[in-house]
Amino acid sequence: VNAxxxxxxxxxxxxxxxxxxxxxAGQSPKSLFAFANLKKLCEEHLAGRYEIEIIxxxxxxxxxxxxxxxxxxxxxxxxxxxxxxxxGDLSNTQRVLVxxxxxxxxxx
Amino acid sequence: MTDxxxxxxxxxxxxxxxxxxxxxxxxxxVSGASDLSTRAxxxxxxxxxxxxxxxxFLSVVDVNEDACVRGTNGALATPTLVKNWPLPVHRLVGxxxxxxxxxxxxxxxxxxxxxxxxxxxATSETGPWLERLHGRAERPDESRVESPDAxxxxxxxxxxxxxxxxRTTDADAVELFRAIGAxxxxxxxxxxxxxxxxxxTLSTADRPYRMFVENMRDGAATxxxxxxxxxxxxxxxxxxxxxxxxxxxxxxxxWMTGAVPTALDEIRGPAGLGAIVELDLLDGDGTSIPVRxxxxxxxxxxxxxxxxxxxxxxxxxxQDREIARLGEAQAERMADLExxxxxxxxxxxxxxxxxLPNRALLxxxxxxxxxxxxxxxxxxxxxxxxxxxxxHVNDTQGHAAGDDVLRSVxxxxxxxxxxxxxxxxxGADEFVVLAPDVDSRxxxxxxxxxxLIELMSVxxxxxxxxxxxxxxxxxxxxxxxRGTAEILLxxxxxxxxxxxSLGRGRAEVFDEALRGQVQERLTAQLMLxxxxxxxxxxxxxxxxxxxxxxxxxGLEALARxxxxxxxxxxxxxxMPVAEDSGLVVPLGTQMLEMACREARRWQLSGLTPSLLTxxxxxxxxxxxxxxxxxxxxxxxxDTGFDPAKLHLELIETAIIDLRxxxxxxxxxxxxxxxxxxxxxxxxxxxxxxxxxxxPLTFVKIDRSFVSGxxxxxxxxxxxxxxxxxxxxxxxxxxxxGIETQIQLDRLRELGCDQAxxxxxxxxxxxxxxxxxxxxxxx
Numbered sequence: 027v028n029a030x031x032x033x034x035x036x037x038x039x040x041x042x043x044x045x046x047x048x049x050x051a052g053q054s055p056k057s058l059f060a061f062a063n064l065k066k067l068c069e070e071h072l073a074g075r076y077e078i079e080i081i082x083x084x085x086x087x088x089x090x091x092x093x094x095x096x097x098x099x100x101x102x103x104x105x106x107x108x109x110x111x112x113x114g115d116l117s118n119t120q121r122v123l124v125x126x127x128x129x130x131x132x133x134x
Numbered sequence: 135m136t137d138x139x140x141x142x143x144x145x146x147x148x149x150x151x152x153x154x155x156x157x158x159x160x161x162x163x164v165s166g167a168s169d170l171s172t173r174a175x176x177x178x179x180x181x182x183x184x185x186x187x188x189x190x191f192l193s194v195v196d197v198n199e200d201a202c203v204r205g206t207n208g209a210l211a212t213p214t215l216v217k218n219w220p221l222p223v224h225r226l227v228g229x230x231x232x233x234x235x236x237x238x239x240x241x242x243x244x245x246x247x248x249x250x251x252x253x254x255x256a257t258s259e260t261g262p263w264l265e266r267l268h269g270r271a272e273r274p275d276e277s278r279v280e281s282p283d284a285x286x287x288x289x290x291x292x293x294x295x296x297x298x299x300x301r302t303t304d305a306d307a308v309e310l311f312r313a314i315g316a317x318x319x320x321x322x323x324x325x326x327x328x329x330x331x332x333x334x335t336l337s338t339a340d341r342p343y344r345m346f347v348e349n350m351r352d353g354a355a356t357x358x359x360x361x362x363x364x365x366x367x368x369x370x371x372x373x374x375x376x377x378x379x380x381x382x383x384x385x386x387x388x389w390m391t392g393a394v395p396t397a398l399d400e401i402r403g404p405a406g407l408g409a410i411v412e413l414d415l416l417d418g419d420g421t422s423i424p425v426r427x428x429x430x431x432x433x434x435x436x437x438x439x440x441x442x443x444x445x446x447x448x449x450x451x452x453q454d455r456e457i458a459r460l461g462e463a464q465a466e467r468m469a470d471l472e473x474x475x476x477x478x479x480x481x482x483x484x485x486x487x488x489x490l491p492n493r494a495l496l497x498x499x500x501x502x503x504x505x506x507x508x509x510x511x512x513x514x515x516x517x518x519x520x521x522x523x524x525x526h527v528n529d530t531q532g533h534a535a536g537d538d539v540l541r542s543v544x545x546x547x548x549x550x551x552x553x554x555x556x557x558x559x560x561g562a563d564e565f566v567v568l569a570p571d572v573d574s575r576x577x578x579x580x581x582x583x584x585x586l587i588e589l590m591s592v593x594x595x596x597x598x599x600x601x602x603x604x605x606x607x608x609x610x611x612x613x614x615x616r617g618t619a620e621i622l623l624x625x626x627x628x629x630x631x632x633x634x635s636l637g638r639g640r641a642e643v644f645d646e647a648l649r650g651q652v653q654e655r656l657t658a659q660l661m662l663x664x665x666x667x668x669x670x671x672x673x674x675x676x677x678x679x680x681x682x683x684x685x686x687x688g689l690e691a692l693a694r695x696x697x698x699x700x701x702x703x704x705x706x707x708x709m710p711v712a713e714d715s716g717l718v719v720p721l722g723t724q725m726l727e728m729a730c731r732e733a734r735r736w737q738l739s740g741l742t743p744s745l746l747t748x749x750x751x752x753x754x755x756x757x758x759x760x761x762x763x764x765x766x767x768x769x770x771x772d773t774g775f776d777p778a779k780l781h782l783e784l785i786e787t788a789i790i791d792l793r794x795x796x797x798x799x800x801x802x803x804x805x806x807x808x809x810x811x812x813x814x815x816x817x818x819x820x821x822x823x824x825x826x827x828x829p830l831t832f833v834k835i836d837r838s839f840v841s842g843x844x845x846x847x848x849x850x851x852x853x854x855x856x857x858x859x860x861x862x863x864x865x866x867x868x869x870x871g872i873e874t875q876i877q878l879d880r881l882r883e884l885g886c887d888q889a890x891x892x893x894x895x896x897x898x899x900x901x902x903x904x905x906x907x908x909x910x911x912x
Contacts, residue, residue, distance in 0.1 A: 050321075051320070051321035051333050052321075053365060054320045054321050055320060055356065055364060055365065055439075056318060056319055056320040056321070057320070057321070058356070058364040058365045058382055059358065059364045060318075061382060061383050062358065062362040062363060062364050062382055062383035062384075063358075063362065063383075064383070065383035065384075066362055066383065066385075083321070083323060083333045084333055087323060087332055087333045090323040090333075095323050096310050096322065096323055097310055097313060097314070097319040097321065097322045097323065098319065098320070098321035098322065098323070098333070099318075099319070099321075111309060112309065113309045113310050113312075113313035113318070113319060114309075114312070114313030114316060114318025114319055115318040115319070116318075117316075117318060117358075118316065118318075
């Protein structure tokens with residue numbers, strides 16, 4: 027599945043719950059930044075129908091394996107399928123929206 | 135190669151082997167298009183192609199093009215191959231051509247590798263290290279590989295050969311490198327070689343600082359350029375009464391009140407320099423918390439962040455409020471003090487009744503005026519205004535009416551004057567006007583006359599047709615600032631007295647002639663004063679003859695002044711001065727005491743008949759003390775003289791006003807048993823009303839009528855009428871100044887009761903009195 031070339035990407039439907047998982051490392055700036063950005067973004071685009079699970083890899087680094095996490099912060103879209111992964115602090119909103127298939131008007 | 139390079143190379147190889155299934159990111163730093171550079175690029179490519187085929191990115195950076203980049207990876211020399219990923223970073227410095235040589239990793243290193251990644255080496259440990267590395271490298275997991283995107287593909291096609299042969303085989307890797315490149319990542323998951331993972335965070339190095347920030351006593355936060363809170367320390371969470379999860383990720387604006395955008399701009403500060411502002415935070419409960427916000431903008435990888443500190447000012451604010459409250463209270467007290475002080479100053483410099491400046495302030499103003507007119511020919515004029523009829527108003531209409539008069543006089547004077555002039559009240563009915571800048575003496579006189587005219591319109595009762603208060607004015611003028619305030623006031627005072635003595639209701643200007651007169655009067659006053667002090671005022675006694683019997687009925691005590699040389703001065707020489715200066719009061723008292731004492735002595739010694747009376751003259755001034763009866767009673771008690779034998783003689787003009795207070799005192803005197811008579815009757819304005827209302831027992835017919843009895847028929851008729859009148863009113867009539875037998879005979883004929891004069895006896899010194907009495911029989 028290619029995010030970039032699919033014209034019929036998933037538009038979140040009414041009752042659909044988004045399940046997002048954010049991997050962070052303690053309170054590293056990027057982790058916090060990512061969390062903040064994610065929250066804002068979800069409030070704007072998925073208000074009332076999203077769940078964010080925070081996984082702090084400092085607490086247990088082995089959780090990194092479950093989603094093959096290489097770097098922190100990383101956001102994983104578990105639901106709706108398919109799984110999407112965005113590495114970084116999510117500061118590039120445009121890119122995140124496209125990566126999560128929340129928006130289509132991404133032009134390189 | 136040096137040992138150091140060998141060791142680095144070995145480490146590099148080991149690291150490459152450590153996580154074979156990861157994508158590698160390598161950077162080769164070269165310097166220009168030298169042979170060395172060309173060879174290094176070729177070697178690096180070969181190295182990677184051989185061992186990391188399909189799972190590496192190799193970028194080539196020419197440090198000559200951008201020297202800055204060298205620093206970013208610590209590439210101190212070229213060529214340097216840096217392995218950026220997987221962590222840890224390793225650098226291989228030097229010519230890479232040797233890297234494919236026969237150097238082999240140590241058995242220990244191989245074992246370590248094996249232990250770490252749990253993989254058995256696929257090739258002999260003794261083989262070339264790149265071969266071995268390559269042999270162990272796993273094929274990329276095809277299931278996880280996402281096809282390279284069109285963009286990257288297109289770039290690859292067009293990419294010129296020596297620079298940036300980036301290839302991607304793994305979407306994660308693409309994403310990762312993008313994130314790394316964008317500076318969005320600050321921690322990495324690294325395989326620990328035993329199937330476990332380790333987290334490398336950039337925070338490790340700055341942990342002490344993080345601890346410091348975390349445990350700060352002030353709130354701290356990191357805010358994105360968009361205003362999102364990225365980090366909040368524990369204290370800030372406490373301040374906002376919120377869980378940190380709530381705070382982080384929320385816009386800063388949510389926690390602020392008022393003009394938030396402005397506040398944010400302020401926080402950012404001009405030119406991103408940071409600023410300190412005070413504003414109110416709003417905690418989770420909606421309570422506002424005053425804080426001082428310090429900021430320091432950070433530029434991290436093009437990402438503008440703002441680090442904020444929040445100092446809770448609640449305690450300080452409440453302290454400030456308390457201080458402000460105390461300050462206000464203090465200010466209030468100070469204001470009260472100022473008011474009180476102003477009142478005191480006003481009190482000290484102004485007259486309470488009229489609000490006019492008092493003497494102290496006047497003196498100050500006069501001195502200022504004199505000082506200003508020095509070295510000029512301008513004149514300073516002082517007008518001493520004394521109300522002629524104030525005492526009368528006060529006595530007949532009461533003090534309230536008197537106060538009204540004073541106030542309206544004050545108002546009139548103020549209205550009349552220029553702003554630069556000063557009106558002061560310096561005594562009961564004494565006002566002084568200071569005109570600091572007048573042209574001449576003539577000008578001053580003009581002003582004085584205008585004041586007189588103005589005061590003529592002030593009356594004690596504006597509704598009734600009462601007499602105007604009127605005033606006498608004394609003027610003194612200083613030319614060119616000569617003199618002092620005291621001198622000017624004294625001169626004006628003198629001129630005022632002159633005006634009064636010249637008939638009131640007029641103005642006199644002080645000049646040298648007046649000074650001479652005043653000087654004379656002053657000298658006379660001093661003389662009289664010293665005579666009083668030295669008891670050189672003595673009484674001469676003139677017998678008063680009972681006409682029916684021809685016997686001496688009494689004595690009139692008449693004042694004489696004994697000069698130091700022993701000569702005797704008659705009353706005419708000093709009584710005017712005594713009246714003017716007020717010395718007539720002590721003089722009258724001395725005379726009263728003297729007469730009572732001597733008469734008593736004569737009585738006790740049997741030298742004079744016990745029925746003999748003593749007449750003493752009273753001046754109107756003596757009533758001004760307000761308690762003449764008490765004084766008289768004291769004298770009578772002291773001397774033991776019989777009150778009934780004491781006759782007090784009033785000058786007719788003294789009682790013309792029939793002032794209530796004088797009438798009262800006369801009544802009390804009469805109650806003592808003292809007889810009261812009217813002196814010089816017929817010369818003044820006494821009317822029948824006076825005769826009836828005053829508690830009199832006798833009247834004295836003025837000598838001017840008596841002396842005319844012989845020649846002037848008119849005088850004879852007047853004396854006759856007075857004698858009849860007195861008899862009809864039950865008063866004793868006494869004729870004064872009898873000098874001839876004819877006069878005596880006529881008076882007896884008219885029925886006059888008593889008489890005195892040179893015909894009987896001149897006024898006698900005390901020593902001659904007893905003998906004169908004993909041998910007389912008229």
